[in-house]
Amino acid sequence: MGRRKKKIIELKIDRTEFPNKGIGMYEDKKIVVKGAIEGQLVRAKLGKKKKDRIEAKLIEVLEPSPLEVDPECDHFGICGGCFYQSIPYEDQIKIKQNQVKEILDRADIGEYEYLDIVSSPKIEHYRNKMEYSFGDTEKDGPLALGLHQKGRFYEIEITENCNIVDSDFSKLLIATLEYFRDKGTKFYNKMKHEGVLRHFVVRKAIKGKEILVNLVVSSQEKLELDDFVEKLKSLELDSELKGILLTINDSLSDVVQSDRTEILFGQDYITEELLGLKFKISAFSFFQTNTLGAEILYNKVKEFIGETKDKVVFDLYCGTGTIAQITSPVAKKVYGIEIVEEAVKAARENAKLNGLDNCIFIAGDVMEKVNELEEKPDIIILDPPRDGIHPKAINKIIDFSPEKFIYVSCKPSSLERDLPVFKERGYKIEKVQSVDMFPMTPHVETVVLMSRESM
Numbered sequence: 001m002g003r004r005k006k007k008i009i010e011l012k013i014d015r016t017e018f019p020n021k022g023i024g025m026y027e028d029k030k031i032v033v034k035g036a037i038e039g040q041l042v043r044a045k046l047g048k049k050k051k052d053r054i055e056a057k058l059i060e061v062l063e064p065s066p067l068e069v070d071p072e073c074d075h076f077g078i079c080g081g082c083f084y085q086s087i088p089y090e091d092q093i094k095i096k097q098n099q100v101k102e103i104l105d106r107a108d109i110g111e112y113e114y115l116d117i118v119s120s121p122k123i124e125h126y127r128n129k130m131e132y133s134f135g136d137t138e139k140d141g142p143l144a145l146g147l148h149q150k151g152r153f154y155e156i157e158i159t160e161n162c163n164i165v166d167s168d169f170s171k172l173l174i175a176t177l178e179y180f181r182d183k184g185t186k187f188y189n190k191m192k193h194e195g196v197l198r199h200f201v202v203r204k205a206i207k208g209k210e211i212l213v214n215l216v217v218s219s220q221e222k223l224e225l226d227d228f229v230e231k232l233k234s235l236e237l238d239s240e241l242k243g244i245l246l247t248i249n250d251s252l253s254d255v256v257q258s259d260r261t262e263i264l265f266g267q268d269y270i271t272e273e274l275l276g277l278k279f280k281i282s283a284f285s286f287f288q289t290n291t292l293g294a295e296i297l298y299n300k301v302k303e304f305i306g307e308t309k310d311k312v313v314f315d316l317y318c319g320t321g322t323i324a325q326i327t328s329p330v331a332k333k334v335y336g337i338e339i340v341e342e343a344v345k346a347a348r349e350n351a352k353l354n355g356l357d358n359c360i361f362i363a364g365d366v367m368e369k370v371n372e373l374e375e376k377p378d379i380i381i382l383d384p385p386r387d388g389i390h391p392k393a394i395n396k397i398i399d400f401s402p403e404k405f406i407y408v409s410c411k412p413s414s415l416e417r418d419l420p421v422f423k424e425r426g427y428k429i430e431k432v433q434s435v436d437m438f439p440m441t442p443h444v445e446t447v448v449l450m451s452r453e454s455m
Contacts, residue, residue: 007046010062013038018099018413019442020083022058033058035150037087038095039065067091072124073163073440080150082164082440089123093436096444100412100434107416109423115433118300121292123439125166128204128272128291131256132159132173134180134187134197143187145177145200154190164440168237169202172213175235176200179228188218190254196221198249199256203270203281206291209239210270214283216247216256229265243267245283258284274298275326277354285346286319293437297408297445298326300435301381304406304449311378316366316397321347321359323381323408328359335377336361337369367393370400377402388414398425407448415446428453 022036288294318336
């Protein structure tokens with residue numbers, strides 16, 4: 001390809017690999033362009049050369065894909081989210097269905113039943129949580145609050161009319177931005193590590209119609225927030241504002257975490273309902289961001305599990321114990337393991353709230369804590385982080401030799417690495433089905449049923 005480095009080329013995108021990698025051919029070389037959609041003609045700058053591909057940076061879309069339509073969201077193309085916003089929803093789920101199948105076909109997992117992807121019940125206004133960032137839209141510009149601009153680390157897009165949350169989120173965002181603009185409060189500069197305002201997190205119980213907000217700041221200035229609380233309380237919202245929290249975070253990294261959290265108003269949790277069970281959700285609880293989609297996902301897990309009467313279930317990487325509790329009413333006993341202590345505390349509280357006395361939740365690393373479980377499981381549910389099961393833990397888990405494994409994956413490419421290990425150890429991959437929990441984005445959940453083959 002001659003002088004490849006920094007060369008700018010025009011490229012037709014033939015397909016999109018998970019999660020958002022546009023693939024095309026140039027001079028018989030496979031080119032990967034992050035953020036490009038199949039069918040587009042793009043201009044891209046060539047970069048790193050890898051064993052089987054060359055990475056390139058998207059500069060400009062010269063011709064749209066035949067799949068694309070005018071996006072409904074005002075922020076599309078500026079905001080870094082909702083990669084598939086310009087593609088009709090029926091085409092979005094076809095792309096995801098094909099991407100997961102392509103990933104699984106690369107893995108040596110034998111024959112299996114590949115079921116049709118399940119659509120999200122709502123494709124707009126479906127999210128129950130947003131983490132907004134403070135900053136500016138351009139250097140030294142006025143205070144902004146919203147989501148990061150596409151490809152930018154510092155600049156913020158004020159996402160007032162975001163298409164994946166409802167109007168309550170927009171009202172809270174704009175009220176908060178107006179309040180701190182009027183006060184002249186400075187945002188926390190991530191390069192200089194100076195300033196106060198860091199994040200604003202909104203959580204909403206879709207069914208419970210309750211809202212919890214959390215203002216995340218540094219400790220560099222003490223804020224008087226009585227007026228801020230009154231401003232939010234005075235808003236006309238579709239749901240009830242149950243709590244306003246203040247979290248102090250002096251971490252150098254740009255993550256929402258707590259050195260200290262206090263209640264400015266109300267309570268520090270909201271209550272949501274899933275499949276007839278109630279769950280308390282605190283500021284830092286893990287909970288699926290698509291409530292109605294989560295019900296479909298967990299129903300699919302229950303369907304794959306089948307009969308649980310008088311059976312022992314392990315729920316590994318259990319989070320706040322949602323799957324464990326949904327399976328527990330007809331199980332003999334359910335053990336849940338989760339490394340985040342606050343999540344385990346919430347799981348125990350939720351089990352008590354739902355009157356479930358056969359759930360045991362354990363705080364700790366799955367890799368270590370599985371050694372402490374003496375009871376033999378009939379079924380193991382796995383819902384690991386995005387990167388899949390830790391390579392050192394996977395064989396320990398398989399050593400329990402249950403009748404069935406149910407693997408819930410939020411990153412299907414992790415399945416390509418993990419599923420062959422199960423097959424090698426005597427498990428047949430029976431069924432695979434994806435559930436679209438994240439419309440307008442490239443992300444998807446995938447549920448896998450594996451059964452122990454007769455030894």
